[in-house]
Amino acid sequence: EPEVTQTPSHQVTQMGQEVILRCVPISNHLYFYWYRQILGQKVEFLVSFYNNEISEKSEIFDDQFSVERPDGSNFTLKIRSTKLEDSAMYFCASTPPGHNEQFFGPGTRLTVL
């Protein structure tokens, strides 16, 4: 069964460094999403992406964040200059056309020191 995959599973970085989190959505899906979950808190929406552009973003998704689908298979989240409060689990998700069920990846745990 096709799955959403994410790499790496765990990323440790120093404050101020740039990180890129990678996701490979399911191949025939058209909508892509990033969510994050700070430890002990709820899963929060960051951004949705369709037809090579952002369709919606939350207040969390400020100028430090960007998304890209560089090659038709990968979907990346870049944090330009990480802060301590960016430490969280980041989940990628995708949706097939005409459905409202989102398929989630296993997540990347980001630790900012």
Next chain:
Amino acid sequence: GDSVTQMEGPVTLSEEAFLTINCTYTATGYPSLFWYVQYPGEGLQLLLKATKADDKGSNKGFEATYRKETTSFHLEKGSVQVSDSAVYFCALSENRDDKIIFGKGTRLHILP
């Protein structure tokens, strides 16, 4: 804005006990409602969903009914197993392809 409230955990039950995890929501329109489950070390998996009032979603012995009058979507299972130990998230989405809004999650421990 839209929101989801679910009961605090952790919930600890013995095997074969009856499970209820309460969930209520606030939404401006007619959302679709979901329960997602996260097993240890894994991602979020859709457990069940309901798209309109009085619909019942069911999967793996779990059930939840979309109650518009009480804005609730409580998760139930008649006889839990150790393998049901996980974190359960109630969630909603206003429109197809729209973002999902999650509750805080309820950790469930089932003792053998």
